[in-house]
Amino acid sequence: MPKKDRTTDAAREEDREKWMARFQVRLAMQPGVDRAVVLQAVKDVTAHCADSGEHPQTAFGDPDAYAVQAAERLVPADRAARARRHDAAVDALGSVLKKAREATGL
Numbered sequence: 001m002p003k004k005d006r007t008t009d010a011a012r013e014e015d016r017e018k019w020m021a022r023f024q025v026r027l028a029m030q031p032g033v034d035r036a037v038v039l040q041a042v043k044d045v046t047a048h049c050a051d052s053g054e055h056p057q058t059a060f061g062d063p064d065a066y067a068v069q070a071a072e073r074l075v076p077a078d079r080a081a082r083a084r085r086h087d088a089a090v091d092a093l094g095s096v097l098k099k100a101r102e103a104t105g106l
Contacts, residue, residue: 012055019056020045023063023070030071031084041070 020042027038049056060066 015057016049016055019063023056023060023067026064026067027070030067030075032075032082033071037071037074040074041067044070 023045024038024042027033027041045056045060048054048059052059056063
């Protein structure tokens with residue numbers, strides 16, 4: 001019986017962890033996503049990969065793109081829209097404050 005290559009297994013595990021970390025960060029950045037949504041999405045991905053033996057990249061593709069898809073699936077549309085409006089208002093306020101600081105030399 002051939003021995004498993006530990007180096008290959010370690011590299012595959014490290015690659016899986018990088019994919020999961022990027023997915024979690026990108027998911028958390030989506031409008032309306034909270035801790036519960038991130039936990040559910042990670043649970044879904046982990047369960048699928050454990051059952052199928054697939055690497056997340058193979059099963060779900062690019063972590064950034066899948067984060068957008070997962071958010072669309074798991075976050076109610078009204079909550080996402082409310083979060084986008086809030087983010088836009090905060091950005092606008094930040095822009096006004098920056099211009100005021102520049103104008104006053106602060």
